[in-house]
Structures are given as C-alpha cells and as structure tokens.
Amino acid sequence: MTIEACGHEDCGIRDVLDRLGDRWSVLVIVTLAQKPRRFGELQRAVTGISQRMLTVTTRRLVRDGLVRRTVYDTVPPQVEYRLTEMGQSLAVAIQSLAAWSRTHKDAIADSRAAFDTAGTREALPFPG
Amino acid sequence: MTIEACGHEDCGIRDVLDRLGDRWSVLVIVTLAQKPRRFGELQRAVTGISQRMLTVTTRRLVRDGLVRRTVYDTVPPQVEYRLTEMGQSLAVAIQSLAAWSRTHKDAIADSRAAFDTAGTREALPFPG
DNA sequence: CGGTATCCTCAGAGATACTG
C-alpha cells in the first residue's frame, strides 16, 4: 500500500514523501542545492552513502525531473549532477522543514528524554 | 547509519526526516491537524493503517512531543489524540510541502513518463 | 571515473489472535 490506500484529500503529501521518505534523496538534494557536483564529489559530500545508493538515488531524482544529469565525453569520464528548476524549488521547501527541525530539535530531545524516563509511567500504557 | 554519518551542517534535516520518513507519521499528523481524534476514529481516518502501526506511530509522535495523548477514564475507555503546539507548527510546514507536491505533481509524472519511454535510451546508462 | 551485478541482512510493517 502506497498512495492508493491513503484515503486523504491531502494525499498529494504521499507523493512528496515517497520521494523524501528514503534515506538519501533529501541529503542529495540539499547537497546539490549548494552547487552542481560530479558523482564522486557527491559521494564524498553525502557522507555514508554507498556507491550503489548514490546511483539509485540520483537516478530516481533524474527520473522525477528534480535533477539533471550531464555526461561530458572526456577521459576520464565526467558526469555532472545539478538541480533542475523544479529541484531547486523543492530544495527551498525542504530548507524550511530543516529550519523547523533546527528550531525544535531541543524540544524534541527533551520530550523524548521525559518520555523515556519519568512521567510516562503514570501517563502511558507500558509501565514496565 | 542514521544521523551520525550525515556529515552535513544541514543535518538537522535528518531529525525531521527520520520522523517523516516512515509511512504513517505524516498522515496521522495531517489528520490530527483537522481535529483531535480518538484511536478508532483515527484508524478509520487514516485508511489502510493497521491497529499495530497506529499504536506505534502515535506513540512515537507522543514521545517526540508532537501529539498529546489523553485518557478519559470512562466505560468504555476513551483515548484522545491531539496535536501539541509543536505538532501544529510541524503540520504547517508539512502542508507547505504538500502544496509543493500538488503544484508539481503533473510535472513529475510527465518527467517519469518521458524517462521511462523515449529519450532515456540515448541520454542514460541503461538502454535495455 | 562512474557506474553494474550479486548477494545478504535486518528493520518496518502486515496479519492474526488475545486482553484490561
């Protein structure tokens, strides 16, 4: 079940999230938002991503029209990835979400700490 | 590897996405953004979610301080979920992303169609 | 350099049955 079973008018949300939900797409997007990059460059910038996942992720983004892939027929081969205009507009939306995150980061951490230790015992289902 | 290996200054992004990345959190949030709901109500509203996943998802949201869970000691038992203020502010950010999605939905679909059929054959790695 | 191909693992999530 992906989008079909959403049952929401707001369901357009799923379209974004199926894209943003995976581990790497957003990281690649914000990295490319800084400047266009070559494959290896991109892999170094997005720390921890495997070669395979970078290939998979970039291809998805290209397919969705968020990134443009340009091959320069040089030796050695050179491939440049850059955000399309649409990709850039998404990057903006993402940045605002990142801003939200930074703003509420601490509050979330505090909430979790509180949840995991004290008050929970009375307020929530699992006293164990 | 979750947040640690991000290597990004923008890494606050990961904090949001680990939350938004899963299949149901966002759907629950936007549903609760409409109005507070009881458990069963919520399950009917978020079509397709299993009882277990609703429990898991709501608990995560409560833990993060995005949702407040209120138990009314009635017969039969009654539990109300509602967004906290922080949850509401996140809902706003999400809505803007949803708006982006609706705006670019068609463009994405077109891009995919183009990618999956024609031009790709010359422009991209896998001619098969 | 920028990929592809293969194998493998393990968390996320569904189905089902039971409980205070």
Add this chain to the structure above:
DNA sequence: CAGTATCTCTGAGGATACCG
C-alpha cells in the same frame, strides 16, 4: 475501545566485486 503479543515477510539499503 484501545491496545499488546507473535510471527512472518518484504524490500530498502549495505558490502563486495567486476566493467566500459
């Protein structure tokens, strides 16, 4: 009604090795 307890399975993603 609002959960909890298992059991299972799928597929996203990691590791590794090879290719044009």
